Amino acid sequence: ELVAGDAILCARADGTLFYDTVSFLSLSTHDVVSPFLRVTVEGNATWSAALTLTPTHHVSIGVRCCENVVQARALRRGMVIWVAPSSRVGVAAVPRRIATIEEVRAVGLHNPLMTHGGYPVVDGVVTSSNCPHALGRSSAWAPILGATCALTGTCAHLGRFVTNVECIKMRLEYAVFGQHWAQCGWHSMPPKCPSHRDYLDGTERPRAAS
Numbered sequence: 480e481l482v483a484g485d486a487i488l489c490a491r492a493d494g495t496l497f498y499d500t501v502s503f504l505s506l507s508t509h510d511v512v513s514p515f516l517r518v519t520v521e522g523n524a525t526w527s528a529a530l531t532l533t534p535t536h537h538v539s540i541g542v543r544c545c546e547n548v549v550q551a552r553a554l555r556r557g558m559v560i561w562v563a564p565s566s567r568v569g570v571a572a573v574p575r576r577i578a579t580i581e582e583v584r585a586v587g588l589h590n591p592l593m594t595h596g597g598y599p600v601v602d603g604v605v606t607s608s609n610c611p612h613a614l615g616r617s618s619a620w621a622p623i624l625g626a627t628c629a630l631t632g633t634c635a636h637l638g639r640f641v642t643n644v645e646c647i648k649m650r651l652e653y654a655v656f657g658q659h660w661a662q663c664g665w666h667s668m669p670p671k672c673p674s675h676r677d678y679l680d681g682t683e684r685p686r687a688a689s
Contacts (some may be wrong), residue, residue: 481501481505481589481591482501482520483501483502483503483505483625483634484500484501484629485500485501485569486498486499486500486501487500487501487591487593487599487600488563488566488599488600489497489593489597489598489600490539490544490545490561490563490572490597490598490600490605491545491596491597492545492546492596492598492611492614492615493544493545494543494544494545494561494571494572494605495569495570495571495572496563496565496566496567496569496570496571496572496600497567497568497597498568499559499568499593499596499597499599500593500594500595501591501592501593501594501626502591502592502593502594502617502621502625503625503628503629503634503635503638504591504592504617504621504638504641505589505591505592505608506588506589506590506591506592508588508589510586510587510590511586511587512584512585512586513533513585513586513588514533514534514582514583514584515531515532515533515582515584515585515634516531516533516534516551516552516553516554516580516581516582516583516584517529517531517532517558517579517581517582518530518531518532518538518554518577518579518580518604519528519578519579520560520562520575520576520577520578520604521575521576521577521578522575523619527638529602530601530603530606531583531585531602531647532551532601532606533551533588534550534551534552535549535550535551535552535571535662536550536551536590536606537549537551537606537607537608537609537610537663538550538551538554538560538604538605538606538607539560539561539572539598539606539607540554540558540559540560540561540565541559542559542574543573544561544571544572544574544598544605544612544614545561545598545605545607545611547611548607548610548611548663549686550662550663553671554577554579554580554590555577555580556577556578556579557576557577558576558577559574559575559576559577560574560575560577560604560605561573561574561575561577561604562575562603562605563600563603563604563605564573566593572605579680586656590608591607591608592608592617592621593608593618593621594618594621594622594625594662595614595618595621595622596617596618597614598614609663610663613663620657624637628644642672645672646670646672649661649670650670650672652670653669653670661663
């Protein structure tokens with residue numbers, strides 16, 4: 480259960496842990512049953528029994544955190560992901576190999592975009608709301624927009640404006656290049672713009688997903 484402004488444990492781009500704040504552009508849709516993946520690591524080194532996330536959510540992989548992220552559907556047994564050994568600030572995330580992956584169904588969709596570009600630690604695992612370069616860009620403008628809309632009470636409207644801009648960008652890319660950029664890659668299918676997003680604008684704490 481998150482609300483804009485909450486401080487949660489995250490990893491920096493170099494893998495060190497710190498607390499970042501949830502931005503107003505974070506997404507949270509409740510009461511939606513969707514397919515998920517449940518991932519465990521060798522040695523049960525995470526805070527919970529398993530990490531549960533959607534197939535399109537991003538996870539940091541590889542020999543260094545957090546240079547490379549992939550969607551969860553690309554994960555395979557034996558691949559290296561990164562976990563937080565504790566919740567202490569300054570501690571570095573450590574690599575662990577994936578032990579198991581299984582498909583499950585669960586309720587609720589959440590994607591926290593952090594104000595200062597942090598990689599959210601979920602169930603002890605370093606995840607990501609977007610590609611590293613996109614997080615770097617958002618960390619430059621999210622603090623300014625967040626502070627401004629919080630003072631004026633316009634965060635929900637601004638969030639939907641950002642969605643419209645993203646949609647226009649994808650449609651222009653597709654019209655000009657025959658493909659559009661989304662989810663860290665180019666796609667040749669016509670873009671699907673979201674009709675509605677549930678932003679955490681800080682005005683109402685959402686119901687917890689079960």
